[in-house]
Amino acid sequence: MTTALVYDPFNLQHTFPRHPEYSGRLAGTWNLLEADGILDRLLRVESRPAPIEAITAVHTAHYVEQLEQMATRGGGKVDPDTYVVGATWQASLLAAGGLLGVVDAVLTGQADNGFALVRPPGHHARPHTGMGFCLFGNVAIAARHAQKMHGLERVLIVDFDVHHGNGTQEMFWDDPSVLVFNTHQFPYYPGSGALDETGAGPGQGYTVNIPFPPGVGDGGYLAAFRQVLAPIARRFQPDLILLSAGYDAHWMDPLANERLSVAGYAALVEELIGLADELCEGKLVATLEGGYNLDVLSHCVLTTLRTLSGDAAGVSDPFGLAPGGETDVVDLISAARRIHGVNSEH
Numbered sequence: 574m575t576t577a578l579v580y581d582p583f584n585l586q587h588t589f590p591r592h593p594e595y596s597g598r599l600a601g602t603w604n605l606l607e608a609d610g611i612l613d614r615l616l617r618v619e620s621r622p623a624p625i626e627a628i629t630a631v632h633t634a635h636y637v638e639q640l641e642q643m644a645t646r647g648g649g650k651v652d653p654d655t656y657v658v659g660a661t662w663q664a665s666l667l668a669a670g671g672l673l674g675v676v677d678a679v680l681t682g683q684a685d686n687g688f689a690l691v692r693p694p695g696h697h698a699r700p701h702t703g704m705g706f707c708l709f710g711n712v713a714i715a716a717r718h719a720q721k722m723h724g725l726e727r728v729l730i731v732d733f734d735v736h737h738g739n740g741t742q743e744m745f746w747d748d749p750s751v752l753v754f755n756t757h758q759f760p761y762y763p764g765s766g767a768l769d770e771t772g773a774g775p776g777q778g779y780t781v782n783i784p785f786p787p788g789v790g791d792g793g794y795l796a797a798f799r800q801v802l803a804p805i806a807r808r809f810q811p812d813l814i815l816l817s818a819g820y821d822a823h824w825m826d827p828l829a830n831e832r833l834s835v836a837g838y839a840a841l842v843e844e845l846i847g848l849a850d851e852l853c854e855g856k857l858v859a860t861l862e863g864g865y866n867l868d869v870l871s872h873c874v875l876t877t878l879r880t881l882s883g884d885a886a887g888v889s890d891p892f893g894l895a896p897g898g899e900t901d902v903v904d905l906i907s908a909a910r911r912i913h914g915v916n917s918e919h
Contacts (some may be wrong), residue, residue, distance in 0.1 A: 574685040574686065574810035574855075574882055574893040575616050575683070575684045575685050575882075576615050576616065576655050576677040576684060576685065576686055576687060576688065576878060576881045576882035577615065577616045577618050577675045577679060577683065577684035577686070577687035577688070578615045578616065578617060578618065578675070578687065578688050578689075578690060578878065579617070579618040579619075579620055579671035579672070579674050579675050579687075579688075579689050579690065579691065580599070580603060580617075580620070580671075580691070580918070581620035581667050581671060581691070582603075583620075583660070583663065583664060583667055584596075584667060584668060584691060584692050584693075585599055585600055586658075586660035586663075586664060586666045587658060587660050587661045587664035587665070587692065587693055588658070589656045589658065589781050592656060592694070593706075593827075593828060593865045594693065594694065594863075595704040596912075597863070597867055598864065598867060598870060598913050599692055600694060601774055601867045601868070601870070601871050602690065602867075602870055602871040602874045602875075603690070604871075604886065605871040605872070605874075605875055605876070606871075606874070606875060607732075609875055609886075609889075611875065611878055611879065611884060611886075614882060614884065615878065615882065616678065616680050616683065616684050616687075618671070618674040618675050618684075618687070619674060620667055620671050620674070621667070621670045621671070621673075622663065622666035622669075622670045623666050623667075623670035623673055623709075623714060624670075625637065625667035627669070627670075627714050627717070628666075628669060628709055628714055629774070630717040630718070630906075631700060631710050631713045631714055631717055631744045631823065632698070632700055632703045632709065633700055634700070635701070635787050635840055636700070636701050636702055638702075640657065640661070640662060640665070640703065641659075641662050641706060643657045644657050644658070644660070644661045644662035645659075645662070645807070645879045646660055646664075647659050648661065648834060651672075651702055651703040651704065651708070651876055652702070652703070652704045654705055654706060655703050655704055655705060655706055655707065655708070657709075658706070661693070661708065663852055664692070665693055665708040665709050666709075667691070668689075668691035668692055668693055668694075668695070668708075668709065668711055669691075669695070669709045669711045669714045669715075669811060671690075671691045672689040672691060672711050672712070672714070672715045672833075672858070672860045673714070673715055673718050675687035675688065675689050675829065675858050675860075676690075676715050676718060676719055676813075676858050677722075677723075677816075677864045679813075679856050679857075679858055680719060680725075680813070685815075685855050685856075686846070686849070686855060686856070686857040686858060686859075686881045687857075687858045687859070687881075688818075688858070688859045688860070688861075688874075688877060688878055688881060688888065689711070689795055689858070689859070689860040689861065689870040690861055691711065691860060692859055692861060692872065693706060693707060693708045693709075694706055694707050694711070694819070694861065694862045694863060695707045695708070695709055695710045695711030695712055695713070695714075695740070695741075695860070695862070696710065696711075696712060696732055696734060696736075696738035696739075696740055696741045696817045696819070696862050697736070697738070697739055697740045697763060697819075697861065698710040698740040699739070699743055699744075699825065700706045700738045700740075700743065700744060700813075703782070703908070704740070704763070705736065705739075705762065705763055706711065706863075707740065707845060707899075709739060710740050710744060711739075711742050711746070712730055712732075712741055712815050712816075712860055712862050713740070714729060715815055715860070716728040716745070716751050716813075716815060717821050719768075719812075719813050719815075719822050719857070720750065725812040725813055726750060726812055727750055727751070727752070727790030727809060727810060727811045727812050728750070728751050728752075728753050728811055728812065728813050728814075728815060729754065729803055729806055729809060729811035729813070729814045729815070730745075730752070730753045730754065730814075730815045730816075730817065730903070731754045731802065731814060731815070731816050731817070731845060732753070732754065732755045732757075732816075732817035732819070732862070733794070733816070733817070733818065733819065733822065733838075733841055734757065734817055734818075734819020734820075734821060734822070734862040735757060735758050735761075735819060735821040735822035735828070735829040735831055735863065735864060736757055736758070736761065736763065736783070736819070736821070736829070737755055737757040737761075737763060737764075737765050737766030737784075737825065738753070738757075738766075738817055738862075739763045739765040739766065740769070740834045741753055741755075741817065742755065742765065742766070742782075743792045745776065745779070745780070746772055746773055746774075746776055746780060747773045747775060747776040748773045748775070748776045748779065749775045749776050749779050751779070752779045752780075752781070752805070752806075752809045752811065753779070753780050754781045754783075754799055754802050754805070754806075755782050755783065756783040756785060756794060756798075756822075757783070757784060758784075758785055758786075758787060758822070758829050758830060758831055759785060759786070759787065761829065761830075766782045766784050767782060767784055768782055768783075768784055768905070768908060768909060768912060769912070770782050771912065771913070772861070778902075778913065778914075779809075781801065781805060781909070781913055782909075782916060783797045783801060783804070783905065783906070783909055784904070784905070785797075785831065785899065785900075785902060785905070786900050786905075787830035787831065787898050788830065788831070788832055788850045788898075788899060788900035789801045789832060789833075789899060789901075790824070790832030790833055790834070790837065790839065790894075790895055790899040791829070791832075791836065791837030791894070791899075792899055793899055793900065793901075793902040793906075794822070794833055794837060794840065794841060795837070795840050795844070795907055796902065796903075796908070797879075797902070798841055798844045798845075798908050799844065800822070800850055800910060800915075801906060801910055801913065801915065802844075802848075803844070803848060804910075804915045804916075805913055805915065806852060807811045807848075807851075807852065807875065808837050808908060810852060811847045811852055811853050812853050812856070813853055813857075813858070814845060814848065814849045814852075814853060814856065814857045814858075815857075815858055815859075815860070816842075816845060816858070816859035817858070817859075817860060818859040818862060818877060819861075819862030819863035819864055820838060820858060820863065820864030820869060820870050820873040820874070821863040821864050821865055822894035823835070823838070823864070823866065823873065823892075824892075824893060824894075825866045825869050826864065826865055826866050826869065827865055827866060828863070828865050832895035832897075832899060832900075833895075834890060834892065834893065834894050834895060835869070835872050835873055835876050835888060835889065835892060836876075836888045836890050836894075837878065838873050838877065839876050839877070839911065840878050841861075841887045842877050842880045842881065843880060845857055846880070847883065857881070859881070861874070868891075868892075869892060871891060872889045872891065872892070876888050876889050876890065
């Protein structure tokens with residue numbers, strides 16, 4: 574399989590001392606990819622800024638203008654967690670645009686699937702403001718771009734970041750053409766993503782939340798993908814699957830309390846590859862979201878790229894499984910299936 578990858582070292586210039594979402598997240602990951610040699614086997618996509626009209630398809634023009642002005646003045650904060658520096662405007666355009674480039678490569682047949690190794694992340698960014706380390710809703714921008722520029726009718730967004738992708742959910746809350754599936758620790762930042770948050774109006778039922786308690790590991794996550802996501806995806810019949818790939822549900826991540834392993838993430842990506850092969854000719858594109866243990870993040874990205882590209886080297890996991898047991902989520906998964914009308918046969 575041909576896997577496309579985009580990376581732009583300019584994105585390292587969006588950084589802030591002692592902030593968890595800083596340049597080292599990309600730099601360390603890139604170093605491991607170079608050392609591994611996998612880059613020689615991937616299709617490199619040219620980095621380019623997203624056009625403003627692609628961004629204003631999901632964000633207000635007023636917010637986009639505010640962000641540019643803040644960066645031009647040298648920086649500031651859009652909320653207590655989310656910084657802007659002079660380079661942030663260009664880095665944000667490149668993060669969104671890099672993902673668009675990978676989507677274009679996949680949808681035009683240059684690649685089978687792809688990964689955007691970009692930052693700042695995006696899934697908390699709301700239509701009218703950034704939040705939670707995120708400035709532009711990269712995956713939402715990509716979904717709209719796929720529809721407007723490539724004529725796709727239905728896009729499935731899967732988000733396995735440990736924090737609920739509230740911004741992505743908000744952007745498609747009443748839209749039946751984009752189905753948003755979230756697994757996340759709950760209750761936890763940003764506080765949204767309850768089981769009964771399922772969309773509104775014509776979008777009712779097209780928002781799916783799996784609000785995990787702390788302590789859920791590989792088994793619980795895989796069960797949610799197989800027992801909830803898979804039948805819903807088959808019913809939805811997407812033309813493209815987009816993945817918000819946050820790796821902060823790993824058991825060693827400092828910002829959360831779930832118990833996924835690198836191998837567990839690989840299993841989730843395998844599930845998505847299988848669904849994409851079955852439903853949309855393999856069209857699957859991932860973009861980086863969270864992940865704040867830098868060693869774990871690097872190996873998760875390497876493993877995801879190996880999984881996407883069918884690399885025989887397989888999982889790169891020097892950390893192993895989480896010690897101890899997992900929180901049981903059988904009842905939660907049953908409730909999600911019931912709420913979303915997934916029959917027991919599925």
